Amino acid sequence: MKVLVPVKRVVDYNVKVRVKSDGSGVDIANVKMSMNPFDEIAIEEAVRLKEKGVATEVIAVSCGVTQCQETLRTAMAIGADRAILVETTDELQPLAVAKLLKALVEKEQPGLVILGKQAIDDDCNQTGQMLAALCDMPQATFASKVEVVDGKAKVTREVDGGSETISLMLPAVITTDLRLNEPRYVTLPNIMKAKKKQMDIVKPADLGVDVTPHIKTLRVKEPPQRSAGIKVPDVATLVAKLKNEAKVI
Amino acid sequence: MTALVIAEHDNSSIKPATLNVVTAAVQCGGDVHVLVAGASAGAAAAAAAQISGVAKVLHVEDAGFAHGLAENMAAQVLAIAAGYTHILFAATASGKNIAPRVAAKLDVGQISDITKVDSPDTFERPIYAGNAIATVQSLDATKVVTVRTTGFDPAAASGGAALVESLSAVAASPKATFIGSEIARNDRPELTAAKIIVSGGRALGSSEKFTEIMTPLADKLGAAMGASRAAVDAGYAPNDWQVGQTGKIVAPQLYVACGISGAIQHLAGMKDSKVIVAINKDPEAPIFSVADYGLEADLFTAVPELVAAL
Numbered sequence: 001m002k003v004l005v006p007v008k009r010v011v012d013y014n015v016k017v018r019v020k021s022d023g024s025g026v027d028i029a030n031v032k033m034s035m036n037p038f039d040e041i042a043i044e045e046a047v048r049l050k051e052k053g054v055a056t057e058v059i060a061v062s063c064g065v066t067q068c069q070e071t072l073r074t075a076m077a078i079g080a081d082r083a084i085l086v087e088t089t090d091e092l093q094p095l096a097v098a099k100l101l102k103a104l105v106e107k108e109q110p111g112l113v114i115l116g117k118q119a120i121d122d123d124c125n126q127t128g129q130m131l132a133a134l135c136d137m138p139q140a141t142f143a144s145k146v147e148v149v150d151g152k153a154k155v156t157r158e159v160d161g162g163s164e165t166i167s168l169m170l171p172a173v174i175t176t177d178l179r180l181n182e183p184r185y186v187t188l189p190n191i192m193k194a195k196k197k198q199m200d201i202v203k204p205a206d207l208g209v210d211v212t213p214h215i216k217t218l219r220v221k222e223p224p225q226r227s228a229g230i231k232v233p234d235v236a237t238l239v240a241k242l243k244n245e246a247k248v249i
Numbered sequence: 250m251t252a253l254v255i256a257e258h259d260n261s262s263i264k265p266a267t268l269n270v271v272t273a274a275v276q277c278g279g280d281v282h283v284l285v286a287g288a289s290a291g292a293a294a295a296a297a298a299q300i301s302g303v304a305k306v307l308h309v310e311d312a313g314f315a316h317g318l319a320e321n322m323a324a325q326v327l328a329i330a331a332g333y334t335h336i337l338f339a340a341t342a343s344g345k346n347i348a349p350r351v352a353a354k355l356d357v358g359q360i361s362d363i364t365k366v367d368s369p370d371t372f373e374r375p376i377y378a379g380n381a382i383a384t385v386q387s388l389d390a391t392k393v394v395t396v397r398t399t400g401f402d403p404a405a406a407s408g409g410a411a412l413v414e415s416l417s418a419v420a421a422s423p424k425a426t427f428i429g430s431e432i433a434r435n436d437r438p439e440l441t442a443a444k445i446i447v448s449g450g451r452a453l454g455s456s457e458k459f460t461e462i463m464t465p466l467a468d469k470l471g472a473a474m475g476a477s478r479a480a481v482d483a484g485y486a487p488n489d490w491q492v493g494q495t496g497k498i499v500a501p502q503l504y505v506a507c508g509i510s511g512a513i514q515h516l517a518g519m520k521d522s523k524v525i526v527a528i529n530k531d532p533e534a535p536i537f538s539v540a541d542y543g544l545e546a547d548l549f550t551a552v553p554e555l556v557a558a559l
Contacts, residue, residue, distance in 0.1 A: 013494055016513045017377045026381050037495050094349070095358050120494055122376055124361045129319065129349035138320055138424035141346045154428070158489065159342040161439045162432035166318070169424045178495060179488040214358030218371065218384045226520055229541035235554040238526065238544050246524045246541065248445070248503040249470065249559065 001111035003046040003055045005080065006101055007039040007062050009071040010121040023219040035071045038116025041176040044183040045146060046114050047079030054148045057081050061104055063097050065089055069199065076194035077186040083199045096211035098130035103207035105135055110171060112153065117142050117175040128175035138168040144179040250279030252335035255326060257343055258285060258293035266339035268403035271300055273396045276366040277335045280304040286325050288315035298413050301405035306413045313421025317343050320422040323350035328419050330355060340395035348395050357389035364400030378494035378517035399500040443473035445503045448492055451479035452508025452548060459485040462549065465556045477509045493518035508548045511536030
């Protein structure tokens with residue numbers, strides 16, 4: 001069984017983004033870029049499935065600019081066997097990415113597609129579910145445990161207030177939550193090995209996909225700023241302030 | 250122009266998040282219909298009909314809806330989608346699970362997590378974990394959106410008198426089956442819905458100390474418990490307590506941060522809280538820059554003192 005793992009190149013989670021002064025977006029020039037943290041968990045899970053003998057091949061995919069090759073190399077350093085870059089400088093929205101991935105699913109015929117539940121830049125939380133719908137596959141979002149037995153995936157998923165377990169017929173789509181696993185550290189030998197792994201580059205047009213945006217961003221602004229309040233000298237003052245001034249207790 | 254709200258319910262009652270979604274739907278400008286798809290969900294449908302601002306309730310019964318599986322729920326929404334300009338879900342685990350399937354099948358873009366309705370096709374939504382607010386316009390005829398509940402006041406749960414119409418259900422998909430659930434049955438409120446959250450950081454030093462120091466405070470305040478990523482990574486608190494960009498985004502009335510320095514990724518998850526209290530012995534800790542009330546003190550003495558004073 002092949003496992004396809006789409007990964008996204010995003011602004012590193014430790015970077016505080018700044019809104020551009022013209023309100024056209026956030027400034028991502030010269031900031032550190034990394035693999036979306038949830039996608040790292042997705043790659044790790046796929047590699048673990050391969051180590052358990054459940055998966056035979058792990059294919060990492062990224063859609064976006066040339067530099068996404070670095071993200072794919074990281075995925076291969078974690079353990080993906082090969083990579084595909086769908087290269088474009090166009091803005092890609094989740095529906096477009098889902099359509100690109102659908103074309104690759106048709107080509108590669110994976111038994112599982114594992115993705116991060118959301119990207120930490122646009123915070124959409126859509127691509128996995130959209131892909132599942134377009135491919136008419138069942139889905140398990142926000143996964144915290146995955147077992148593949150007898151052609152089915154048994155997935156525990158995080159829901160509001162707890163968790164639930166569902167069973168999916170394969171092929172299926174799984175999106176990862178934080179609790180699923182802890183991605184391994186990438187070692188230097190594995191980084192070197194990843195450089196020799198196969199990376200194919202295709203264009204959206206090669207896949208016959210129209211990536212025209214369906215949503216237009218009119219402007220981006222700073223959120224209302226929170227100003228620092230006051231320092232209180234002791235616990236008694238704090239309690240008095242919370243009771244009488246803030247009235248929250 | 251008519252909006253369809255997908256109700257979240259437990260078959261006997263409507264979950265509060267639905268009330269916030271109804272408010273957002275009303276702001277989109279047309280009539281508001283509510284879909285209650287469930288198993289023995291007559292009581293939930295009747296409750297939906299009471300919600301102020303709702304013109305019609307569509308009630309669908311099938312065993313396939315008992316656990317809200319996305320495949321079945323999305324298929325049902327798609328079966329009735331044609332008449333609607335807006336299809337709205339709560340941005341909860343359930344709504345986020347179903348909405349994109351609907352949008353993809355309709356071949357429309359989805360607008361996630363809206364916090365404001367500017368006009369029937371233009372919405373505000375946070376990006377980069379709330380570090381920027383984008384104003385976005387849908388270019389599609391049908392707008393599929395998920396609604397961040399903290400962005401909208403709840404509609405009144407009573408006072409409405411909507412018509413309840415029964416519809417026939419679509420066939421359930423055999424591809425996904427529900428096995429079981431483990432919903433935490435503790436007395437604490439759920440993190441994302443809590444009015445008060447007490448949250449601990451790495452300064453607590455161990456899992457035992459985390460429990461010993463933080464639990465009495467949470468008990469006293471009737472609060473949910475949270476933690477910073479550093480505390481979770483160190484194993485002091487369970488993963489699902491993590492507040493931050495990659496964990497839970499919360500906006501309670503009161504957030505008490507104990508021994509949390511205030512890394513960007515933590516601030517991203519809690520800075521929309523109404524009142525923030527920070528207890529930290531480091532006067533330079535970034536958490537003080539967002540705290541309404543800062544107490545520069547050792548949490549091991551200050552927190553028990555606070556418990557005693559409450």
